[in-house]
Amino acid sequence: MFASPRSLSRRRPVAAGATALLALVLTACGSSSHSGHAGMPGMDHAAMASPGAASSAMPRMPGMPGMAAGEGLAAELDGYRLDSPVVGLPSGQAVSYPFTITGPDGQPITDFAVAQTKKLHFYAIRSDLTGYQHLHPTMADDGTWTTDLAALDPGNWRLYAAFTPNTGPHKGGEFVLSRSVTVSGEAAAAPLPAAADSTTVDGYTVAVHGEPMAGMAHKVTATISKDGRPVTDLQPYLDSYAHLSAFHEGDQALAHLHPLNVVDGDHGGPTLTFHAVLGKSGNWRVFLQFQTAGKLHTAVLTMHVA
Known part of the structure; x- marks a missing residue:
């Protein structure tokens, strides 16, 4: 179970340098083989939250294996840019x-x-962390x-592209870029559900255990x-037994993880292990996707990081 904020607050604080250095590790996503040119998650991106803002002010620490590609809070990073002619979308219809x-x-x-x-993973989330979509566009x-988006509710949305260039100066480096769009109509924000250690979807119960702390490597x-009854027939999904996306409340920073479990046919489960460092404290909305009998399930809950 997740520790209470009071119990976590008694632990030794993380040095600011360690928080910036560790930030968000995607060990299970295979990023340990990347060149280390990706962005440093866990830093303060307030000055670059605008979709068109460049990230030149964000510190780099080349040569750090396993570092993530940033939190997806900018449209440009190290000269790579996500561009689209679309700034607004209609509500209530696929587009x-x-x-x-x-x-x-x-x-x-x-x-x-x-x-x-x-070759590219695409995510969509509304500013209140509802309406999650994980898509795979065509080029x-x-x-x-x-990418074909399902119908979107009115409001402000952030659209993310996660990719790895196969050529150029940062070949092999993982990047996450994003742009924001406005979906027409009157928006009604939904309150973020309270942190919980279990949820249900399609008849499955997903229990999450761990005591994550910002800037510290931790097993979840x-x-x-x-x-x-324990589920032991998980099927591989995206070369793993699950895919976990997490969005930080407030700024929509993105983390995406895969479990460390070795894939062995349709025999995954019941327990999946994630090794992650989340660079920011607060609430994260977690979307855990797993597959059984050819059907994809998405379990959703709120995780608190101290």
């Missing part, structure tokens, strides 16, 4: 969203490395990507059961 990823030379990139079976020969486990 296509076109975009490009341009490189340091200003030209659209067409060569991307495959990560978790896909035309000229480098234009198109998710145990899946159904009708009181």
